[in-house]
Amino acid sequence: MAPGARHRGGLRRLPGRDGGGVPVAAALVARRGPGGGDVNAGHGIVAIDTGFHRPCFDAAYLLVERGRAAFVDCGTNHSVPRMLGALGRAGLKPADVDWLVLTHVHLDHAGGAGALMRELPNARLLVHPRGAPHMIDPSRLIAGATAVYGEAEMTRSYGEILPVPAARVVEAPEGFAFDLAGRPLHCIDTPGHARHHLCLWDARSRCWFTGDTFGLSYRELDTGNGPFILPTTTPVQFDPEALKTSIGRLLETGPIGMYLTHFGRVEPPQALARVLCERIDATVETTRHVLSVPQADPHGRLVQALRALYLQATRAHGVDLPDAQVIDLLGVDIELNAQGLQVWWAKTHGA
Numbered sequence: 058m059a060p061g062a063r064h065r066g067g068l069r070r071l072p073g074r075d076g077g078g079v080p081v082a083a084a085l086v087a088r089r090g091p092g093g094g095d096v097n098a099g100h101g102i103v104a105i106d107t108g109f110h111r112p113c114f115d116a117a118y119l120l121v122e123r124g125r126a127a128f129v130d131c132g133t134n135h136s137v138p139r140m141l142g143a144l145g146r147a148g149l150k151p152a153d154v155d156w157l158v159l160t161h162v163h164l165d166h167a168g169g170a171g172a173l174m175r176e177l178p179n180a181r182l183l184v185h186p187r188g189a190p191h192m193i194d195p196s197r198l199i200a201g202a203t204a205v206y207g208e209a210e211m212t213r214s215y216g217e218i219l220p221v222p223a224a225r226v227v228e229a230p231e232g233f234a235f236d237l238a239g240r241p242l243h244c245i246d247t248p249g250h251a252r253h254h255l256c257l258w259d260a261r262s263r264c265w266f267t268g269d270t271f272g273l274s275y276r277e278l279d280t281g282n283g284p285f286i287l288p289t290t291t292p293v294q295f296d297p298e299a300l301k302t303s304i305g306r307l308l309e310t311g312p313i314g315m316y317l318t319h320f321g322r323v324e325p326p327q328a329l330a331r332v333l334c335e336r337i338d339a340t341v342e343t344t345r346h347v348l349s350v351p352q353a354d355p356h357g358r359l360v361q362a363l364r365a366l367y368l369q370a371t372r373a374h375g376v377d378l379p380d381a382q383v384i385d386l387l388g389v390d391i392e393l394n395a396q397g398l399q400v401w402w403a404k405t406h407g408a
């Protein structure tokens with residue numbers, strides 16, 4: 058991630074929720090192994106802290122149904138032991154995994170896919186059709202991420218990105234339906250954060266696995282008003298109108314919860330979607346305000362403006378952490394959001 062990114066205090070545990078009162082199988086009851094940090098969310102869903110960047114920043118999920126398993130996203134190469142550890146704590150073996158579903162191919166979600174797939178003899182990789190070629194041949198993905206993060210950070214944070222054999226890759230276009238041991242799952246195309254983004258609907262839990270489409274929500278910023286939520290506008294395919302349309306589509310199934318990569322389960326979806334769309338508009342408006350007048354250091358000015366915007370939003374939400382701590386929690390996202398907003402502005406305004 059960004060240079061200077063620091064690891065913060067101890068692991069915090071997500072509040073355990075069973076998402077609808079269905080009893081959780083004893084074998085799946087959450088146990089946090091050393092450095093594992095996984096949390097059982099009910100319905101055979103386990104949240105795994107991939108350990109990327111800092112504790113409680115980057116999640117992956119394990120879905121279990123009648124002894125068969127699917128992972129949703131997988132963090133980086135460094136996350137592979139945590140993924141396998143969570144599987145073992147759920148009483149399962151690598152051969153029991155049928156699917157690795159990627160919400161999109163950004164490296165904090167998919168960087169470890171090639172390495173993890175080597176450990177999972179029976180798994181197929183399910184990915185958006187636009188993302189599939191990049192998992193089979195990751196060279197453009199590596200080049201793109203190196204442009205954002207720089208060579209040294211790329212090596213340190215992600216390591217060597219391994220390809221996935223084409224024969225193991227299944228493309229999931231809009232509406233793609235499949236099952237995990239009879240448990241129905243389906244994907245929809247959700248552009249806006251990235252054009253290679255899908256979201257995964259689990260009818261059993263009535264929840265979406267949203268990747269980055271439903272924004273960012275860190276548990277440290279939870280208050281009596283609920284989760285604090287922000288859009289992520291990472292380079293290079295941010296499209297605000299497409300993103301709002303995708304968020305609207307997620308509500309059509311009547312979800313009761315959303316599993317975010319950054320970080321964990323949030324609810325209620327309808328109210329959070331409203332706030333998220335307002336913050337997309339405010340973020341775009343701030344960008345317009347800053348970048349429409351050519352001045353020196355547009356990136357620095359946009360970072361400052363986003364800091365102010367998001368700080369104000371946390372205060373309105375009732376967050377009472379010191380400014381420096383809020384900025385520290387959101388710092389990497391503010392930096393990436395600013396970069397992505399500049400790319401979007403240049404594309405749409407010919408700057």
Ligand SMILES: [Zn+2]
Pocket residue numbers: 163165166268269318319
């Ligand atoms: Zn992400």
